[in-house]
Amino acid sequence: SMLFHIFIQFGFERICSRIENMNRSWILSWGIGVLIGTIVALVIGAVVINVTSGSSSKFSANCVPIESQEDLLDYELAESANIFDLKLFTQILGSVDPYENMVLSSFSVTSVLSMIYLGALGASKEELMSVLAFPCGQNVSMIESAYLGSFAKANKNLKSDANVILESANKVYIDANYSLTRAFEFQASEYFSSLPDKVEFATSPDSARVQINNWVEARTNSKIKNLLPSGAVSSATKMVLVNAIYFKGLWKNAFSRRKTFTDGKFYLDSGIILRNVSMMSVESSLRSGNLSESTLVLKLPYQGEKVAMYILSPHAGFILDDVINDLPLVVEADFESHLDPRMTTLLTMPKFKIESEYDLKRELIPMGLETVFNPTKAELQGLSDDDNLYIDEVIQKAFIEVNEDGTEAAAATGVLAKSALINLEQKVINLNKPFLFFIKDVSTGLVLFSGRVSNPNA
The missing domain is CATH 3.30.497.10 (Antithrombin, subunit I, domain 2)
Known part of the structure; x- marks a missing residue:
């Protein structure tokens, strides 16, 4: 709210x-x-x-x-x-x-x-x-x-x-x-x-x-x-x-609670490594791309695809400040133009509050x-x-x-489509460094919420 x-x-x-x-x-x-x-x-x-x-x-x-x-x-x-x-x-x-x-x-x-x-x-x-x-x-x-x-x-x-x-x-x-x-x-x-x-x-x-x-x-x-x-x-x-x-x-592509592990690592920009981080995992057909050489863009749709979360995360060798410096590249929050076609993706990301x-x-x-x-x-x-x-x-x-399912009412629901994805090349995305997120209403194009995850254990 x-x-x-x-x-x-x-x-x-x-x-x-x-x-x-x-x-x-x-x-x-x-x-x-x-x-x-x-x-x-x-x-x-x-x-x-x-x-x-x-x-x-x-x-x-x-x-x-x-x-x-x-x-x-x-x-x-x-x-x-x-x-x-x-x-x-x-x-x-x-x-x-x-x-x-x-x-x-x-x-x-x-x-x-x-x-x-x-x-x-x-x-x-x-x-x-x-x-x-x-x-x-x-x-x-x-x-x-x-x-x-x-x-x-x-x-x-x-x-x-x-x-x-x-x-x-x-x-x-x-x-x-x-x-x-x-x-x-x-x-x-x-x-x-x-x-x-x-x-x-x-x-x-x-x-x-x-x-x-x-x-x-x-x-x-x-x-x-x-x-x-x-x-x-x-x-x-x-x-x-x-x-x-x-x-x-x-979530359109629900994370399985069975795949969540609590001993994940998260690498802070200060050099500190957090341990015992709850990390969710899902294998699904997702769209991602590059905003620049330093910044990954990932789209996580909600069911119905009326609303989606876009995550901006630094590539290897870069930090969150590099991502923030790239924000002017996202004119009017047009994340879609930076996304490649869907492909099978193994995504790991932290739960956070x-x-x-x-x-x-x-x-x-x-x-x-x-x-x-x-x-x-x-x-x-x-x-x-x-x-x-x-x-x-x-x-x-x-x-x-943010947790595995999206809403408590949908806790018993899991949407997994592994069988249809077996023959496709798999992309691996591990969000184990600080990242930005934007929640956007697709029908109006409006960014409703934005934020930064610097420390998922905080």
Whole structure:
């Protein structure tokens, strides 16, 4: 599950999410909080000009041109969202401990920041367009129509089917004494299927908190409970925006538990060799290829092939930093163009479980999103007529677990097709060094989750 929360309130608060009752499965769980506060004091910020002037040149080279009605109709959200994903992912990789596992959902960040965009004006609006890699062109109305229209289309396509559970939902909570602008309310409903709920933040903040937690719990199949702990919502809170993404998938080519061994070796980039690592093994028809001389690309589809995991791993003689340096080669996360035809593959890889938490405000500012965090510079008047608002903080919390089957419900299922593969040449892939992974929705082209496995025993 992936959750995004945006708080509009006075002062600085921090959102914590608690993940409970995770069964052994392919589960992704995210929590993000963006805190927005009303102006309570005049604080002069001197860094805005530098960031604003630098952000346009940094991102302009990546924008997708929209010059005609045909361009508008052809545009897909993934053309922007995957650019943002790789930039944010790379930014975080460069700022966290290099030996730390991590998991991220940039798409959930995109969802919430795009909702904020609906209420942004002036420099704040321009920064959001730039950082989110909006399409570009002379006609701003056409650009907005392309981007927001593609968001509505993508959200309709991010649905569960017979093979995977995949849901994305958005919600806006507003204090009973506050009002949203009509334009924001209409667009939040039109593009994000989010209808506002009035809650009593001012008089009964804890009741409002419980109501939000109940919505989140329902949207994540009870996998995330008590998302907002006691005290996270106060009488100063004005608005909460939530995005929830939930994914559970079953491997198309299941790993046999009988072949899992617990004395595997994993070679860290520091030179340390981990022993007693649980390694899964499967022999199947898979697609892999080379991103470069240093980087292997491997595709692991889920049943139905609506969603797939792509793994980027260093070849012999290279390390994960070489893989990270190759990320610009994956334009818009187009992994498929680097894959060779299917062939029989003996794959060995570690089981792993990762929990991550980020202060994304710290990561977004260097990317060019500055004024929205500044009480004297933020222009978010399009959200509500009642106050001048600014973003206090952006927090994401995430969880992922990978095992042999994909989901606990499919524990008795095994898909092995050895007899049909006997006469084919076999390729051997042993993921026994740190690697990156990306989980992509094939129907929309969107990267939903990305991460790094540096130490499977951590």
